[in-house]
Amino acid sequence: MSQFGSKFYDFYTHPDNASLMAEVGKRYGYSGIAVVGHDTNEKTNFPEDFSIYRGVKIQAKPSRIREEIRKYKDSDHILIVEGGEDEINRAAVETEGLDILLHPLEFNNVLAKAASDNSVSIGFNLGLLIWLQGVERVRELKTMRINLKHARKYKLQLILTSAANSIYDMRAPREMVAISSLFGMTEKEAVDAMSAAPLNILRRKSLNFIQEGIEII
């Protein structure tokens, strides 16, 4: 259990009260969260050494997704597309600049290859497993298993998120690892999905980063 010394991030939350969420997140052992759809510019008191990043969830018709991604590509926001039908996934993974494709349905090898070319990470929404029960949970677990299989084959980056609406939906990193073991993720993969992968996304968002392999030092 010594892998838990690293920094942890939750990259997809949409809280109604961001400062409370940050406080609880810090207590749970996170180093930062990404907030989607909440104006963090307002003066709210966030705890020290806890970072808040801004995320943008792109919701558009499949034909418009490419345009929307290009619009936000050069900002420091974290771009998230909530996956769904094949057309949305296809448009999302084929556009350079997207960071996370969250919970795609009907994921296949063509999409996985495109995602690997454009270095898009695959997100797993563990909030679904917490909130659903019975048949629906079985369906989501099955989807996650398929996604994980493809992600392993094409060496995609994995991201674990809680998609928390309130402080009661958040779970501590160790709990997230335990939940992700339900669909066959190993402990190391899960820890990397909450620490190494988010840090890699942040590195690519930084101003010093030009291209994979080229950086201003």
Next chain:
Amino acid sequence: MKTIPTLREKKRYLAFEVMSEKIINRQELVREILNSMISIYGDKGASEINPSLMSFDGKYGILRCEREKRVETRAGMACINNIHGNRVSILVLGISGTIKGATEKFIQQTLVNKPELRKK
């Protein structure tokens, strides 16, 4: 009759903290923990985990489980989202081999480090 040591069940104690909108009582928590485990692992899996609540005071508690099933127990606890209409989230503070260890090392430590939590 006393069981011989090699045949005794190997157990672990999880110290946990419940964060809820309203104070929940022991019976509701026990029922919800069992429901959650059975929902995820089925009757067979839940019997292997063998969870039992040792003590609970409305906020902190100790749950006993099988030694090899710590991760499963954690997952079962984490999937609880609602008890009797109140939204809850359960945080496992730590795992220990004895009740005394779990109490001293995790629950009392939390109260010492965070004095403001005592008021809540």
